[in-house]
Amino acid sequence: MAGNYGGSSTPTTPVGGHKLFTGKATTYKNYECKTIVVSADTANYTINGETFVLSDAGSASIGSSIDLVFKPEQLSAAPVGVYFLCYECSCSTVMTGITTSSYYSGYTSMNHPTIIGGGGLNN
16 A cells, blocks of 8 residues: 555554444544455445445455545444554644744745645645
8 A cells, every 4th residue: 555645644554344433433533544445245334324335246355445535433334344444643733833924034025935724735
């Protein structure tokens, strides 16, 4: 698995479906999940009331996976036959730093950084 997902970066912590569902408000409340892996002949999960069937009568093989970004709190029923690759994430952390004008004395206002939004969109 490659890529920078933020937080603790690569989601390599496998969490069983039932374990994630029962701990979504406690142990895993600050987690974010990126991958769902089929671990049984019958596999499904429900997010925000919508059920997704991954393996039914051989439609997906054990070990196959799909990428889907979600927070455990979005699970609305206990998953069956799947596990998730997740990581702990404090993704709502506000960006901080020195942005006072005195720090940039000697520069024109054109050279001062402008914070556009909390998502790292800076110019």
